[in-house]
Amino acid sequence: MIDFIVQDDAYNPEKTVANAQYFIEQEKVFAIWASIGSAPLKAAMPIHNESETLTLFPWAQDLSFYDVTANPYFFSVNPSAYAQTFGFGKVLVETYGIDGIKVGLMTINSVDGQQTVDGFKDSVGGSALVDEQTWERDSTTYGPQILSFIDSGVTDVYIGTGDTQFAQFLLEADQLGLDARFWGSTGTISANSIELAGDLSEGAYGVNVISSANGDKPGLNEYREAMFEAGATEAQISTASLLAYTGGLVLEEGLTRAGDCLNTASLAAAFESITDFSTGGIMRPLNFSSENHLGNNDVIILQVQDGVWVEVENLG
Numbered sequence: 001m002i003d004f005i006v007q008d009d010a011y012n013p014e015k016t017v018a019n020a021q022y023f024i025e026q027e028k029v030f031a032i033w034a035s036i037g038s039a040p041l042k043a044a045m046p047i048h049n050e051s052e053t054l055t056l057f058p059w060a061q062d063l064s065f066y067d068v069t070a071n072p073y074f075f076s077v078n079p080s081a082y083a084q085t086f087g088f089g090k091v092l093v094e095t096y097g098i099d100g101i102k103v104g105l106m107t108i109n110s111v112d113g114q115q116t117v118d119g120f121k122d123s124v125g126g127s128a129l130v131d132e133q134t135w136e137r138d139s140t141t142y143g144p145q146i147l148s149f150i151d152s153g154v155t156d157v158y159i160g161t162g163d164t165q166f167a168q169f170l171l172e173a174d175q176l177g178l179d180a181r182f183w184g185s186t187g188t189i190s191a192n193s194i195e196l197a198g199d200l201s202e203g204a205y206g207v208n209v210i211s212s213a214n215g216d217k218p219g220l221n222e223y224r225e226a227m228f229e230a231g232a233t234e235a236q237i238s239t240a241s242l243l244a245y246t247g248g249l250v251l252e253e254g255l256t257r258a259g260d261c262l263n264t265a266s267l268a269a270a271f272e273s274i275t276d277f278s279t280g281g282i283m284r285p286l287n288f289s290s291e292n293h294l295g296n297n298d299v300i301i302l303q304v305q306d307g308v309w310v311e312v313e314n315l316g
Helices: 013-026 038-050 081-096 111-123 145-154 162-178 191-201 217-228 240-257 264-272
Strands: 029-032 054-056 103-108 129-135 156-159 181-184 206-208 299-304 308-311
Touching: 013 029, 013 038, 038 054, 081 111, 081 156, 081 206, 103 111, 103 145, 103 264, 111 129, 129 145, 129 308, 145 162, 156 162, 162 181, 162 191, 191 308, 217 240, 240 264
Parallel strands: 029 054, 103 129, 103 156, 156 181, 181 206
Antiparallel strands: 206 299, 299 308
C-alpha cells in the first residue's frame, strides 16, 4: 500500500523547500511526486539529493534536472522546455518550409522561458524567429505582446502559458487583429482552454509531449475511466493529470520489477531497466537507462478540431 501526503507550495520556492524538509525529516517519505514548476523544484532538489529521496515524474523542465550524475534520483517522462521548442521548430519547417515564415515566441520570464527560446533558436527553424516577448505570472493582459507581434508581421506564434492565459491570449489576439497560426505549449492543452476561448480556439495547435487526453487509444480510455471513477470533472481531463497518470504507470512497473526488496537504489535500478514500455498510446514507447532518466523525449502535435484537442500527423 502507498500512502500519499499532499502539500501545496503555491508555486513558491520557499514553501517548496519547507515542504521538502517536512516530507523528508518528519514524514520520512520514500519519494516526492509530481512537483510543478522548475523554479520551486530547483530550490528543493539539493535537499532531495542529499537525503537520497527519489524525485518522480514532475511537471518541471529545467535542463539541469536531466543530468543523471548531478540528480541520480530524478526520473521524468516530461522533456525539457528546450526540447519541446526544438521539436516545434523542426515540425514548423518540415510542414511549411522556411521561406516567408516569421515566428514570435511568448514565454514566461523565468529560466524555463529562456530555455524555451533557446530551444527554438537552436532548431532548424531558428532563423525564422523575429520577435521574443515575455510575460509575468501576475500578468493581466497580453496586449503589448500581441501588438508587437502584429508589428513584426509574424505568421506563427508560440504561446508558452497555462490554459487560462492561452484562452485570454486568443481573445485579445482576436480583438487586436493578430492574424497568425497559434501554437500553445504543453500547459495550454486542456478542455478549459477551449471552454474559455470558445470558437476562437478552433484550429489552434498544441506542442505537447503527450497525446490528447480526449483521444481514442487504449491507454487514454483507461486513463479517463480511472479519472472519472476517482471523481474527476471534465475540466480535470488535461495534460497535467495525464502526465501524472503516465508517471503512475511507470511507477507501477518499477515497483513490480523491484520486487520485495524495495529501497531507493532498487527502485532506481528498476526504472533504469525499463525499455520500450508501452503506455497504450499516451506517449511514444518509454526508454530509461543508467545514463538516461528521461523516458520520453518526443513532441506530439495536437489541434483543436470541432471543439476538442486531437492528435494530428499531417499539418497544413
